[in-house]
Amino acid sequence: MKIYTKTGDQGKTSLIGGTRVEKHHIRIEAYGTVDELNSYIGLIADLVEEKDQCLNILREIQDRLFTIGSSLASDPEKSRMKIPDLHDSDIALLEKEMDRMNEQLPMLKSFVLAGGNAVNSHSHIARCVCRRAERLATALQQQEWVEPKVLIYLNRLSDYLFMIARYSSFVRNTPEISWKPRL
Numbered sequence: 452m453k454i455y456t457k458t459g460d461q462g463k464t465s466l467i468g469g470t471r472v473e474k475h476h477i478r479i480e481a482y483g484t485v486d487e488l489n490s491y492i493g494l495i496a497d498l499v500e501e502k503d504q505c506l507n508i509l510r511e512i513q514d515r516l517f518t519i520g521s522s523l524a525s526d527p528e529k530s531r532m533k534i535p536d537l538h539d540s541d542i543a544l545l546e547k548e549m550d551r552m553n554e555q556l557p558m559l560k561s562f563v564l565a566g567g568n569a570v571n572s573h574s575h576i577a578r579c580v581c582r583r584a585e586r587l588a589t590a591l592q593q594q595e596w597v598e599p600k601v602l603i604y605l606n607r608l609s610d611y612l613f614m615i616a617r618y619s620s621f622v623r624n625t626p627e628i629s630w631k632p633r634l
Contacts, residue, residue, distance in 0.1 A: 467526065469526070470529055478595070481588050482520045484587055485519050485584050487580055487584075488577060488581050489517065489520070491576055492512055492513050496509040504548075505548075505615060515604065519537070521534040522536070522537075536598070536600075537600040541600075542600065547605040552614045553614065557620055560631040561630055565628075570616070570626075572616075576608065581609040582609050584609075588601055
């Protein structure tokens with residue numbers, strides 16, 4: 452089987468369910484951004500230590516992002532295909548992990564800048580991509596049905612990625628870079 456189909460050569464692609472849409476359709480932008488985010492999560496997972504508790508969570512997040520991508524790639528009117536779904540426990544896991552990390556971190560006293568170590572920097576990039584995915588999913592929701600847990604998960608995930616950035620600095624003993632506004 453060849454990887455290329457030539458069916459997208461005219462700027463259209465198919466959703467799960469068969470509906471053809473323009474490749475710049477907001478639904479395609481939304482799940483394409485989730486795919487980009489998933490790639491960044493893979494990079495972060497490659498950078499964390501094997502013994503780090505975050506590694507297993509990051510791999511689980513990648514699985515959930517495929518679930519979200521499947522949901523966003525489905526035509527809500529036509530898809531009869533059974534796709535995986537998100538659970539409240541997926542959101543609770545992110546919250547539990549954020550609480551676990553936050554208990555060990557010093558209180559945040561200012562805005563922080565990305566940097567200090569590779570996990571921190573890449574986590575901040577992933578956080579920004581996650582926020583973009585969330586914005587696109589909420590814009591899509593204004594036009595078509597979007598699974599509500601998708602929006603909640605993306606919102607929590609961006610917070611989780613912020614915590615990973617902070618936590619990576621803490622466990623690597625690299626100081627966070629405080630923003631010092633020029634006044």
